[in-house]
Amino acid sequence: MASLCLSSPSVLSLRLRNRNNRPVLSLTSRLRSPEASVLRCGSSSACFNPLRVSVDCLRMATMRVEKRGRRGSSVVCYAAPLSPRNLQWISTFSSIVLMLSKGTGIQKSFLVPLFALQAPANIISWMKGEYGIWAAFMALLVRLFFFIPGELELPFVALLLVIVAPYQVMNLRGKQEGVIIALAIAGFLAFQHFSRAGSLQKAFDQGSILATLGIICVTVVSFLFLM
Structure with a gap:
């Protein structure tokens, strides 16, 4: 059984347990702010299953990235016709x-x-x-x-x-x-x-x-x- 725990906004822990619920492997890594924000919006609890991350949350994150990309490209491609x-x-x-x-x-x-x-x-x-x-x-x-x-x-x-x-x-x-x-x-x-x-x-x-x-x-x- 595997569980994914978010102990802080930037620390992610992964624990593997056997059938007797004893810990077998424990991994801890630090996340950057965009990844932590996506994981926080997927669940309000400290520990959650990564398969239960909300699809709507990922869709909103993708839309935000696309909007930023469109804004950036519009600024770069714009040129005054009477320069x-x-x-x-x-x-x-x-x-x-x-x-x-x-x-x-x-x-x-x-x-x-x-x-x-x-x-x-x-x-x-x-x-x-x-x-x-x-x-x-x-x-x-x-x-x-x-x-x-x-x-x-x-x-x-x-x-x-x-x-x-x-x-x-x-x-x-x-x-x-x-x-x-x-x-x-x-x-x-x-x-x-x-x-x-x-x-x-x-x-x-x-x-x-x-x-x-x-x-x-x-x-x-x-x-x-x-x-």
């Missing part, structure tokens, strides 16, 4: 679309400093690193011997600007001065785009809707960075 990093990627993608787009009358050279001010830090570090220098070198060789359209020259100029920009200029990134400059550039480009389109309806025509969306994204992102 500064996501806004930087939106601005960078919109600037590249505007550089390559033909449905706008803006002065596209203003997109180069805007890209340098609002591009993510990992892109800037890549452009200033060894791979960026090699990319600029290969693009310069292609430019020397082949004709490159004006839209494709702007990414190359942006790469050269980031590489040769001094530390004092690149230090404006993320500061209020750089945000104000980026917002002024975005506002000027938006004014040029909508004024040269003629009307708001023409700005959303099939040929210029992509450029219009890019202008709106760049302006809104620059305004959000100022807030």
Whole structure:
């Protein structure tokens, strides 16, 4: 016959007895707090049979663990959709679309400093690193011997600007001065785009809707960075 005794909240004793009710083996171990709590909720007496532990108690303990797991995973997986990093990627993608787009009358050279001010830090570090220098070198060789359209020259100029920009200029990134400059550039480009389109309806025509969306994204992102 075997009996399981809980002498204290953290001490568990196991005793084996023969048919004459004489002790044969006695084991004592210390339990951690979760195990002791499960055993305490199974019976209110000091000694109990482990086979009589309540099924409802185990079910409640399992539900508590699952709830804690769900809470933890929800905190880890949550990410703000309008975080500064996501806004930087939106601005960078919109600037590249505007550089390559033909449905706008803006002065596209203003997109180069805007890209340098609002591009993510990992892109800037890549452009200033060894791979960026090699990319600029290969693009310069292609430019020397082949004709490159004006839209494709702007990414190359942006790469050269980031590489040769001094530390004092690149230090404006993320500061209020750089945000104000980026917002002024975005506002000027938006004014040029909508004024040269003629009307708001023409700005959303099939040929210029992509450029219009890019202008709106760049302006809104620059305004959000100022807030």
